[in-house]
Amino acid sequence: MARYEANTAEPKWRAVWDDRGCFKAENNPAKPKYYVLEMFPYPSGRIHMGHVRNYAMGDVVARVKRAQGYDVLHPMGWDAFGMPAENAAMERKTHPGTWTYANIDAMRAQLKLMGLSLDWDREFATCDPEYYAQQQAMFIDFLDAGLLTRKNATVNWDPVDMTVLANEQVIDGKGWRSGAVVEKRDLTQWFFRITDVAEQLLSAIDTLDGWPDKVRTMQRNWIGKSRGLQMRFDIAENTIIPDYKELEVYTTRPDTLFGMGFAAISPDHPLAISLDDRVDGLAAFRAECKAIGTSEEALEKAEKKGFDTGLQVRHPFTDELFPVYIANFILMDYGTGAIFGCAAHDQRDLDFARKYGLKVLPVVAPGGDEAFSVGTEAYTGPGRIINSDFLDGMEIEAAKEFVADKIAATGKGEKKTNYRLRDWGISRQRYWGCPIPVVHCDACGVVPEKKENLPVKLPEDVSFDKPGNPLERHETWKTTPCPSCGKSATRETDTMDTFVDSSWYFARFTAPRHATPTDRSVVDRWLPVDQYIGGIEHAILHLLYSRFFARAMAKTGHLSDASVEPFKALFTQGMVTHETYSRMDQGREVYFTPEEVERIGEGDYILKSDGEPVKTGAIIKMSKSKRNTVDPEAIIAGYGADCARWFMLSDSPPDRDVEWTEAGVEGAARHIQRVWRITEEALPRIPPAGTAMPAMDDAAAALRKVTHKAIKAATADIEAFRFNKAVARLYELTNAAAGFKGKGDGADWALREALETLAKLMAPMTPHLAEECWQALGHDTILAEVSWPVVEHALTIDDLVTMPIQVNGKRRAEIRVAADADKASVESITLAEPEIIKCLDGATPKKIIVVPGRIINVVV
RNA sequence: GCGGGCGUAGUCCAACGGUAGAGACAGAGGACUUAAAAUCCUUCCAGUGUGGGUUCGAAUCCCACCGCCCGCACCA
Numbered sequence: 001m002a003r004y005e006a007n008t009a010e011p012k013w014r015a016v017w018d019d020r021g022c023f024k025a026e027n028n029p030a031k032p033k034y035y036v037l038e039m040f041p042y043p044s045g046r047i048h049m050g051h052v053r054n055y056a057m058g059d060v061v062a063r064v065k066r067a068q069g070y071d072v073l074h075p076m077g078w079d080a081f082g083m084p085a086e087n088a089a090m091e092r093k094t095h096p097g098t099w100t101y102a103n104i105d106a107m108r109a110q111l112k113l114m115g116l117s118l119d120w121d122r123e124f125a126t127c128d129p130e131y132y133a134q135q136q137a138m139f140i141d142f143l144d145a146g147l148l149t150r151k152n153a154t155v156n157w158d159p160v161d162m163t164v165l166a167n168e169q170v171i172d173g174k175g176w177r178s179g180a181v182v183e184k185r186d187l188t189q190w191f192f193r194i195t196d197v198a199e200q201l202l203s204a205i206d207t208l209d210g211w212p213d214k215v216r217t218m219q220r221n222w223i224g225k226s227r228g229l230q231m232r233f234d235i236a237e238n239t240i241i242p243d244y245k246e247l248e249v250y251t252t253r254p255d256t257l258f259g260m261g262f263a264a265i266s267p268d269h270p271l272a273i274s275l276d277d278r279v280d281g282l283a284a285f286r287a288e289c290k291a292i293g294t295s296e297e298a299l300e301k302a303e304k305k306g307f308d309t310g311l312q313v314r315h316p317f318t319d320e321l322f323p324v325y326i327a328n329f330i331l332m333d334y335g336t337g338a339i340f341g342c343a344a345h346d347q348r349d350l351d352f353a354r355k356y357g358l359k360v361l362p363v364v365a366p367g368g369d370e371a372f373s374v375g376t377e378a379y380t381g382p383g384r385i386i387n388s389d390f391l392d393g394m395e396i397e398a399a400k401e402f403v404a405d406k407i408a409a410t411g412k413g414e415k416k417t418n419y420r421l422r423d424w425g426i427s428r429q430r431y432w433g434c435p436i437p438v439v440h441c442d443a444c445g446v447v448p449e450k451k452e453n454l455p456v457k458l459p460e461d462v463s464f465d466k467p468g469n470p471l472e473r474h475e476t477w478k479t480t481p482c483p484s485c486g487k488s489a490t491r492e493t494d495t496m497d498t499f500v501d502s503s504w505y506f507a508r509f510t511a512p513r514h515a516t517p518t519d520r521s522v523v524d525r526w527l528p529v530d531q532y533i534g535g536i537e538h539a540i541l542h543l544l545y546s547r548f549f550a551r552a553m554a555k556t557g558h559l560s561d562a563s564v565e566p567f568k569a570l571f572t573q574g575m576v577t578h579e580t581y582s583r584m585d586q587g588r589e590v591y592f593t594p595e596e597v598e599r600i601g602e603g604d605y606i607l608k609s610d611g612e613p614v615k616t617g618a619i620i621k622m623s624k625s626k627r628n629t630v631d632p633e634a635i636i637a638g639y640g641a642d643c644a645r646w647f648m649l650s651d652s653p654p655d656r657d658v659e660w661t662e663a664g665v666e667g668a669a670r671h672i673q674r675v676w677r678i679t680e681e682a683l684p685r686i687p688p689a690g691t692a693m694p695a696m697d698d699a700a701a702a703l704r705k706v707t708h709k710a711i712k713a714a715t716a717d718i719e720a721f722r723f724n725k726a727v728a729r730l731y732e733l734t735n736a737a738a739g740f741k742g743k744g745d746g747a748d749w750a751l752r753e754a755l756e757t758l759a760k761l762m763a764p765m766t767p768h769l770a771e772e773c774w775q776a777l778g779h780d781t782i783l784a785e786v787s788w789p790v791v792e793h794a795l796t797i798d799d800l801v802t803m804p805i806q807v808n809g810k811r812r813a814e815i816r817v818a819a820d821a822d823k824a825s826v827e828s829i830t831l832a833e834p835e836i837i838k839c840l841d842g843a844t845p846k847k848i849i850v851v852p853g854r855i856i857n858v859v860v
Numbered sequence: 861g862c863g864g865g866c867g868u869a870g871u872c873c874a875a876c877g878g879u880a881g882a883g884a885c886a887g888a889g890g891a892c893u894u895a896a897a898a899u900c901c902u903u904c905c906a907g908u909g910u911g912g913g914u915u916c917g918a919a920u921c922c923c924a925c926c927g928c929c930c931g932c933a934c935c936a
Contacts (some may be wrong), residue, residue: 002897214864221863226935251936264936304934329934339936346863348934420923420935539931651872651884656865657929659872663885670898671884677899713882724873728883735883738900804879809917811879849916855878859916 002582004489004676006640010768014115022784023066023117023321025073027522033071035526036062037506039542040077043103044084047110049576049622049648049660050535052632056645056765057573057654057723058533064718065762066117067369067788072134073526075509076111076118078104078125081433082498087498089432091466096432097460098437100127110633113349114641119783122512126501127432131508133455134517135500136437140448142192143438149191150446153425157185161430164469184290189427190436190494194548198223198419200564201547210569212655215539222540224420228252229404230336233263233313236321244271248334249314250418254407255399256342258388259355259363263313263340264306264325268332275309282307282326284600287744289328297522304329304352313340317389322359327352335418345609347378363388364396424545431462431467441489448484456491469493494630502542503549506566507559518558527563536572543567571721574657576648578628580617581605591627599662619659630660642766643669647660648728649765671731672769675762678738679755679773686752689778693749700740700750706736707754714761715788727765733758752777761791805830806857807839815856823850830856 017023034498039057041051062074078100085096092099104125105347111118124131131560137385142148156165160178164187175182194201202223231254265272267289276283276663304327311324322340329348330339343353344362353360354376365372368384385391391399407413427436435456436447449456459477462470465508471477482489506516510526511519527550550566553559563659581592597605598613606613622629635644647668652658696704710733717726737754740747756777763770763783774783803826805813813835817826827848830836849857 122885214931217864217885221932224932224935228936249936253936315908327934331935334935342936348936362900418935536930653873656873661872661885664872667885673898724884725882731883802879806878806917809915811877814879846914849878851878854876857878858917 002680004673004769006639006642006672008769009772010055010115010641011115013768014112016771016782017115017117017784020429020782020785022782023062023072023074023119024043024119025075026071027525028071031069031071033073033511033525033531034062034065034531035073035506035511036065036531037075037529037533038634039532039538040502040505041107042080042082042084043080043100045106047632048108049630050630051111052114053576053646053648053654053658054533054535054573055111055114055116055569056648057721058386058531059645059767060649060718060764061533061721063767063784064715066784067760067763067786069787072117073509074116074118074513075122075511076116076120076125077505077509078107078127079498079502079505080104080127081126081501082497083430085428085432086464093464095460095462097127097458100125100432102388106423113633113636117767118704122509124505124508126434126498126505126513129455129457130513131505132434134500134508135434135496135504136449136454137451137454138504138517138553138556138558139437139449139496141558143448143554145552145556145571147193147196147552147555149423150188150195151191151423152186153189153191154184155187155189155425155713157183157187159183160467164427187427187612188585189425190496191423191425192548192552194545195419195421196423197548197551198421199417200227200551201421201544204547206564208567208570209564210213211384211567212570215543215572217812218263218539220543222421222544224568225417226252227415228335229400229407229413230416230547231316231407233316233340235324236312239311241274241311243274247271247311247338248336249338249340250416253342253345254384255391255394255396256345256363257315257340257345257403258385258391259313259319259342259361260320260322260340261343261349261359261361262322262325262356263338264327264330264352265309265339266337267326267328269326269330269337271338272309272326274514279309282309285326304348306352306356308356316407316410323542325352327357333422334420343378344374345378345380347380350374350376350378361387361421363391365822368393393703416617424497424499424548426500427494427495429472429493430495431458431464431470433498434501435471436492436496438492439480439482439489440492441485441487443487444482444484444489446522447484447489453483468786468834471495481848491754499541499545500549500573503545504553506546507550507563516558518598519555520558523558524560524563527559528566528568531569531571532567532605533573535575539572545571571654573654574652576660577657578621578622578630578660579619580616580626580628581607582617583607583612583614591625593627594630594662600803616837621657622660635665639665639669640672640768642769643672646672646727646766649723651724654721654723672733672766673764674738675734675758675769676773678734679759679776682737682751682755682775686748686755686777688750689756691749691752692724694746696750697742697744699740699744700746703736703740703742703747703750703754704792705795705798706733707750707757708792710761711757711789712791712796714795715791720765723765726761730758730761730765733761757789759783760786801853803853804855805833805836807836808853808859809857810841812836819853821852823852825850826856828859 036058038054062072065071066733085100156163158178158180160177160180167174202225205219228251230250232248235245235247250734260275303584306325306327309324312321313324314321329559341349343350343360345364362372362374363385363799364383365386366383370386385394385399404415441447441448459474478491480491506529507523510523546566550559551564554561554564581597582589592614598608600606605616607614618718647665710729714726714729740751759770759773771783800816801819802814802816803813814832843860845858845860847859
């Protein structure tokens with residue numbers, strides 16, 4: 001009996017699939033289309049277990065859909081621009097492109113080992129000039145369509161690396177690479193006008209019923225819509241300074257206007273800036289706010305601090321005067337950067353008012369109780385208005401409307417909807433990104449490059465020996481004729497945020513070599529992506545940007561309006577975790593890789609090199625720093641790709657974290673051998689492939705039932721992304737086939753059916769093994785081209801069922817009855833049951849509940 | 861602070877409001893073997909985080925609390 005040798009079988013079948021072009025999207029209108037996509041990887045150089053899990057899941061979906069008769073598009077590419085390539089270039093004195101393409105080659109080879117059913121013909125990298133040329137063309141279209149704007153923005157500036165940093169790259173106020181204290185700088189940047197479609201992006205979330213609620217909620221919160229009143233307070237005459245007669249604030253609680261205790265403005269508010277020279281100590285206070293502004297710890301401590309400007313504002317209804325503070329908790333980039341403070345009904349305002357001895361007047365009370373007062377906790381619950389003149393007794397919502405209308409009538413304000421979402425700044429002072437295709441001309445201003453001159457290619461002759469953007473010091477590249485007047489002008493040296501690259505790649509896959517960004521004759525058929533799979537970490541930015549991009553592409557004619565939601569269904573998979581091994585060494589935690597340690601007993605490990613014990617630690621996401629990673633290539637070499645795929649899909653539900661364990665992999669490997677062994681052992685007895693079904697005895701019929709129940713259940717589980725349960729069904733079918741004792745009529749036929757079904761059902765998960773079994777079973781077809789098994793529904797329904805009988809909810813007996821027995825006959829059988837007669841002890845049941853096929857409950 | 865998720869056997873996990881166990885891992889015993897590995901057979905173990913409520917019936921629904929995890933976070 002030969003073992004199943006993954007190392008020889010796997011390459012063999014991959015070559016067969018390749019030769020036959022099994023996984024090329026046909027673009028065949030006679031078949032329904034199905035577009036399944038996994039988030040494309042960044043070419044870091046090696047695939048990790050997270051990739052294996054992600055792509056194993058996508059491949060299951062792709063293979064099942066293909067077997068079900070869909071025309072499947074399942075492509076792969078590379079999210080290839082970004083900072084790591086530049087960092088590598090600096091460290092290794094090479095070109096970012098050299099490093100990136102070498103990584104792509106390495107990772108492609110690794111991915112191919114997995115046996116994924118990908119259409120490799122469509123592969124591209126976002127750093128291919130062919131790709132970014134189309135992105136530049138779209139940039140120009142977006143510019144023409146008013147989807148882009150250029151404006152000043154405050155950015156995080158690393159003075160050592162001389163570049164803008166994303167917020168995530170600022171750690172405790174310092175640059176993540178240089179460690180330099182990050183400065184705020186005002187730069188002119190390009191922005192996608194995503195806020196213009198904030199409302200559309202928000203309201204369409206309701207239509208995304210194939211998305212996880214969690215992600216939908218996160219996107220709603222990120223867009224952060226709020227309705228309120230934008231209003232202007234008069235500044236008291238004696239405190240007026242030039243240019244500021246009014247203070248404009250934004251509030252979502254106009255109903256609390258009579259509870260006002262003060263006004264406050266952001267340290268970055270223009271009024272605050274203009275007061276710098278007029279008020280002693282103000283400039284120092286503003287500087288202090290700025291200094292703590294970036295540190296996360298400081299934000300968490302969140303001590304309210306304020307500075308009295310000496311200005312006062314007049315209440316629009318009572319004429320009472322209130323002080324204007326500069327307060328460190330007011331953000332300049334939300335609303336107007338100014339508020340009126342109502343201490344009793346906002347915790348921050350209350351903290352502030354208590355600290356500076358400002359007025360605290362409750363104006364909303366539960367039930368309208370006039371005696372209601374507020375201590376150290378602001379009241380934000382429901383109630384009626386008190387202490388508020390003409391609003392007294394009103395409900396909150398009515399009072400909001402009333403005040404807003406009244407203020408609007410005086411011309412001192414208007415209702416306004418605000419969003420937390422900001423325009424998407426895409427300018428990066430980096431080399432390894434898509435050049436922004438515009439030219440700065442002294443005479444003509446900012447001019448887009450002519451489309452026939454695209455792509456604006458990145459120059460090859462650059463060096464990274466100096467900090468900053470090499471494009472900026474590349475004079476021959478920078479200097480170019482103005483597309484408008486032809487005079488010498490300067491190229492924009494900023495490149496685009498890499499999130500731009502990943503915001504439309506899914507569309508490009510439908511026609512990856514087309515001369516325009518999309519080919520409408522095919523993109524309209526393939527989009528939206530039917531199933532998108534990736535990590536939850538992209539729940540907000542990538543997915544929101546892609547939704548924006550699809551709308552922008554529709555507006556500029558690159559997509560149909562039907563594709564503005566590019567991802568019909570989304571699945572976010574959990575992480576791959578592993579135990580950690582460490583030891584304290586000179587007061588420092590030193591971590592060891594799983595290969596460096598050896599298990600010597602229940603949960604006990606020693607370091608192989610010195611035989612001394614190590615501490616086993618938390619089970620956490622695989623990471624380089626904790627050294628708890630397992631290399632997929634090594635696993636594939638040792639156990640085979642099918643084993644890695646199978647294990648990644650078993651046990652844990654796909655959206656939860658899965659722990660990689662040696663024991664688990666070995667269990668998976670055992671199962672693969674077992675499937676092979678029972679298939680091979682059955683070969684001498686089973687009839688040839690395609691033999692007509694003979695008569696069945698009971699044992700054979702029972703096996704057929706197991707087989708068809710497995711088809712039904714596994715198919716449903718896979719379609720619902722319950723891969724762990726689908727795996728359990730296949731174990732069940734395997735156990736039934738392995739333990740099959742039937743020898744009589746139809747037994748051999750039923751066994752063949754079970755084994756063929758097992759191969760077909762396992763094919764999406766362990767495709768190589770399945771092909772090997774299929775071939776051994778005497779088929780000359782390729783399983784990847786064979787259709788999905790069909791359920792005989794009659795076989796999934798049992799004639800007789802076991803029903804438990806409860807008396808007052810406690811299980812007392814069980815009976816076997818026909819599955820379709822009517823309630824009356826079930827009741828009479830129940831009452832005739834000796835155990836039940838004993839339980840009832842002569843009492844008459846009040847009620848008998850019969851749930852057909854399920855349970856009987858006798859209530860006394 | 862706000863929002864969301866999860867607590868079931870030693871472990872990972874199943875269970876349309878209806879017999880708590882599908883499946884796997886680990887453990888124990890046995891068969892085969894000179895022995896081991898592999899394989900096969902058998903088998904142990906929980907009443908569902910805690911406390912209430914709804915119901916004929918709750919792991920499941922509701923409320924409160926505890927624990928763990930993940931987002932967002934001074935958004936007026």
